[in-house]
Amino acid sequence: MYLWRKRAELHWVEAHEDFLQAQAHGQLVIVRRPEHKCLELEIACRSRNDSSALLREFGGRIEALPRHWLERFARADSKAIKIGKRLIISSVGGTLASRLSRHKGRSHIIIPASLAFGTGEHATTAMSLRFLEQLTRCWKPGWSLTDLGTGSGILALAAKCLGAGRVIGIDNDPAAISVAKSNARLNKIRGVNFELCDVHKWNPAQETNVITANLYSDLLIEILPKLRGGAWLILSGILRSQQDELVHALQRNDLDVTRMKHRGKWVAILARRGKRSATTEPRVGKFLRR
DSSP: EEEEEEEEHHHHHHHHHHHHHHHHHTOOEEEEEESSSSSSEEEEEEEEHHHHHHHHHHOEEEEEEEEHHHHHEEEEEEEEOEOOOHHHHHHTTTSSSSOOOOTTTTTEOOOOTTTOOOOOOOOHHHHHHHHHHHTTOOTTTTTTTEEETTSSSSSHHHHHHOOOOOOOEEEEEEHHHHEEEEEEHHHHOEEEEEEOTTTTTOOSSSSSEEEEEEEOOHHHHHHHHHTTEEEEEEEEEEGGGGGHHHHHHHHTTTTTEEEEEEEEEEEEEEEEOOOTTTTOOOOOOOGGOO
């Protein structure tokens, strides 16, 4: 096996992405690293001829994968994150080899570990994923979700695995949208609409069952009036020192805090519309009444 790699600016990726995806049969991986303007493109090839053809057409470089590379990546998958009994998130070096490892009884999402936008390991993302899995555990399939600041798309993709119907991921970074779409293709998850949009300008077209927002606290407070269109809110990216201010802002907007999770300096909040503004929504799991 051979790995074709190339670093390129966003405009180059946008111009060539569709053709590369066709050449790679949908297996192109797009990676963004922190503080790097360029994106990294990766395609795993079964033969040197295939990788050499990409090299001649698009430049870049070729890396011969070492012997027993499949087993090495499968072992790396031991650090996968289990989200309840329905989902597992794994991140293995930004390559496709981790698709070989399967976990019976769970949906399995691969988010390349080198992405800057969230692989599930950060406390804010992990707490949001666990809230989402717990909240929807007893819901019938077909509920809706909007993910603000979608980044790698991990929450939006997880929602699809957990039974969501209509799913929208919003981000103001074109590179994030490109990476999120790449992750959807990598995991063969369809039906998620990733949109380039500033949350300040976002106007929800219809009500949604769940809104997830992994954003910094000041921004969450600014957009809370818009979030009242969600029956349930999963909010993270909040520092412990900002918790009280955000809770008071939720109360002012007739949003009731149902549960909070703490991990280190971070806080995640599960909230719902107050009784005065509540509408019909999916059945709630028992965990909310414990």
